[in-house]
Amino acid sequence: MNAIGPVEPGEDTYDHESIPAPPVRRLSPRRARRLRTALTAATAAGIAAAGVTLYLTRPEPPPEPLPPWPSQSVSVAYAGEMSRPRAGERNLTFAVIFRQGSAPPTTVRRIAQPSAALSVTASPPTPFAVKTGKPRKLIITMHIRECGEVPRNAGLPFLEVTLRNARANEKHSYILGPEYANDLSGALTAACPRTRVS
Amino acid sequence: MRQRSLIAITAALTAGALTLTACGSRDDSKDKDDAGGGGTTVVIGVDAPLTGDLSALGLGIRNSVDLAVKQANKKKYVDGITFKMESADDQGQPSSGQTNATKFVANKDILGAVGPLNSSVGESMQKVFDDAKLVQVSPANTNPAMTQGPDWNGGKKTRPYKAYFRTATTDAIQGPFAAQYLYNKAKKKKVFVIDDKKTYGAGLAATFKDEFTKLGGKVAGTEHVNPDTKDFGAVATKIRNSDADVVYYGGEYPAAGPLSKQMKKAGAKIPLVGGDGIYSADYIKLSGKDGKGDYATSVGQPVEQLPSAKEFIANYKEAGYKEAYEAYGGYSYDSAWAIIEAVKKVVEDNDGKLPSDARAKIVDAMQDVSFDGVTGKVSFDEYGDATNKQLTVYQVKDTADPAKGWKPVESGTFTG
Numbered sequence: 069m070n071a072i073g074p075v076e077p078g079e080d081t082y083d084h085e086s087i088p089a090p091p092v093r094r095l096s097p098r099r100a101r102r103l104r105t106a107l108t109a110a111t112a113a114g115i116a117a118a119g120v121t122l123y124l125t126r127p128e129p130p131p132e133p134l135p136p137w138p139s140q141s142v143s144v145a146y147a148g149e150m151s152r153p154r155a156g157e158r159n160l161t162f163a164v165i166f167r168q169g170s171a172p173p174t175t176v177r178r179i180a181q182p183s184a185a186l187s188v189t190a191s192p193p194t195p196f197a198v199k200t201g202k203p204r205k206l207i208i209t210m211h212i213r214e215c216g217e218v219p220r221n222a223g224l225p226f227l228e229v230t231l232r233n234a235r236a237n238e239k240h241s242y243i244l245g246p247e248y249a250n251d252l253s254g255a256l257t258a259a260c261p262r263t264r265v266s
Numbered sequence: 267m268r269q270r271s272l273i274a275i276t277a278a279l280t281a282g283a284l285t286l287t288a289c290g291s292r293d294d295s296k297d298k299d300d301a302g303g304g305g306t307t308v309v310i311g312v313d314a315p316l317t318g319d320l321s322a323l324g325l326g327i328r329n330s331v332d333l334a335v336k337q338a339n340k341k342k343y344v345d346g347i348t349f350k351m352e353s354a355d356d357q358g359q360p361s362s363g364q365t366n367a368t369k370f371v372a373n374k375d376i377l378g379a380v381g382p383l384n385s386s387v388g389e390s391m392q393k394v395f396d397d398a399k400l401v402q403v404s405p406a407n408t409n410p411a412m413t414q415g416p417d418w419n420g421g422k423k424t425r426p427y428k429a430y431f432r433t434a435t436t437d438a439i440q441g442p443f444a445a446q447y448l449y450n451k452a453k454k455k456k457v458f459v460i461d462d463k464k465t466y467g468a469g470l471a472a473t474f475k476d477e478f479t480k481l482g483g484k485v486a487g488t489e490h491v492n493p494d495t496k497d498f499g500a501v502a503t504k505i506r507n508s509d510a511d512v513v514y515y516g517g518e519y520p521a522a523g524p525l526s527k528q529m530k531k532a533g534a535k536i537p538l539v540g541g542d543g544i545y546s547a548d549y550i551k552l553s554g555k556d557g558k559g560d561y562a563t564s565v566g567q568p569v570e571q572l573p574s575a576k577e578f579i580a581n582y583k584e585a586g587y588k589e590a591y592e593a594y595g596g597y598s599y600d601s602a603w604a605i606i607e608a609v610k611k612v613v614e615d616n617d618g619k620l621p622s623d624a625r626a627k628i629v630d631a632m633q634d635v636s637f638d639g640v641t642g643k644v645s646f647d648e649y650g651d652a653t654n655k656q657l658t659v660y661q662v663k664d665t666a667d668p669a670k671g672w673k674p675v676e677s678g679t680f681t682g
Binding site for chain 2: 133134136139146221222223240
């Protein structure tokens with residue numbers, strides 16, 4: 069049994085005199101303030117970054133719905149008042165009313181008609197806006213360019229209107245109906261009779 | 267102070283971020299309940315060409331009605347009522363249409379019918395339905411006489427059948443609109459007019475020719491063809507030998523497609539123009555590359571341009587139908603929905619139950635139906651015609667993908 073067991077520590081095995089702790093390095097008030105500021109700023113930056121990340125990755129709110137295509141919200145109706153030009157006169161006038169349905173305002177940019185023998189001006193002149201609940205009455209003046217070519221008895225004449233809203237710029241034909249067709253035919257025939265005055 | 271400020275900013279940022287996140291949250295819950303509205307079953311019949319040459323258009327009609335029925339049940343739109351659809355194939359034949367109409371009338375659960383595609387078929391069904399006071403709403407019949415009587419053009423307009431309604435614009439507008447476009451815009455002055463002798467084709471060709479000549483255009487020739495034959499060699503030669511700068515065809519795409527191809531092969535390099543009967547992807551399949559530059563008018567505006575059609579397009583896609591909704595899908599959905607609205611009105615006016623004379627009451631209610639449909643505001647005038655009268659000129663711009671070949675070039679609204 070020559071094994072040597074662990075030596076039990078006895079009294080004074082350790083020096084009771086404690087090793088002096090290294091002197092505490094107290095930061096200067098200025099440095100301490102800087103450190104606190106830096107830590108706070110870093111924390112704030114971290115939270116802010118997390119917030120921004122959350123914000124950027126949030127579920128997208130549904131996009132603002134686009135207004136309908138302009139022709140879906142604007143209506144044009146013939147309002148009569150067709151003039152009766154004398155033979156040889158080159159202008160005739162009539163009234164139309166523009167109405168805007170329940171949608172943001174639409175700008176009427178141009179009013180035309182399809183026949184090369186005629187041209188059109190409007191009063192008030194284009195462009196103008198039409199708004200919901202505020203119908204606009206226009207006096208259309210049709211100018212006869214070529215009497216021999218005018219569509220004297222077209223069954224379905226129409227106005228070509230260029231409209232613009234936040235969604236689109238759109239050219240649309242408004243077929244103003246049989247009353248307009250009859251009145252226009254009468255006025256064109258009066259201005260350009262078959263036995264033409266020119 | 268400075269530290270407190272930083273802490274305050276940090277807290278504010280955190281709270282802000284959380285608030286913004288919360289604001290952006292959405293309720294993604296979906297109502298998956300598509301059960302019907304209750305114990306009583308109301309059947310909506312659909313008649314259309316489900317087989318044969320015109321089936322592309324017919325299947326689009328059937329699927330769209332099916333979708334309307336499913337949507338009504340899903341929404342429990344009419345309390346106590348579950349809608350069902352029953353379809354019948356008329357193959358584009360008036361006799362089949364009339365047989366189907368008789369079958370629909372005999373089924374007491376059928377309280378309304380959608381269809382048909384062809385005016386000639388529609389004519390054979392009108393009296394059968396009217397006698398039984400069973401409401402019929404066509405998404406596609408365009409012959410004016412069906413609602414305004416035989417003397418509609420210049421004579422006295424009289425409504426022949428009280429039970430007949432339609433959501434489609436008529437040829438009284440379609441033909442002249444095409445004439446105006448071709449004469450004034452496309453600068454075509456001499457037309458060769460062909461029709462298939464059927465109610466729709468002959469009527470449409472007549473309204474076109476009338477307006478085209480009133481505008482100053484000339485008719486270089488006229489022909490009638492049998493739509494069941496696909497050999498148009500003789501008429502193609504006549505077109506080539508005329509001095510026409512455009513061909514107008516009153517009829518449907520199964521004949522119009524081959525006619526376009528054959529007349530161009532014969533040397534007549536001028537566009538063929540038709541009505542809604544040729545506005546189909548199948549026209550481009552049949553005419554091939556030679557169809558490029560041809561025109562068609564069709565009822566309404568391009569469905570894709572209608573804000574009201576977004577939901578329909580999405581639901582149609584989600585429903586997974588094999589066939590496209592084609593030219594009349596939106597109008598078919600609206601036709602079915604008009605019946606659903608009329609049923610709703612009749613049921614609500616009768617303490618939530620169907621009255622014993624439901625069919626007659628539905629016909630009356632249909633006259634006052636008004637709702638925002640796929641194609642815009644849906645309501646009917648004193649003749650049973652749609653009050654919403656829009657139409658569009660399309661041109662074949664590309665033949666590589668027939669489904670995307672037709673492009674709108676001009677749209678119009680009848681406001682008279």
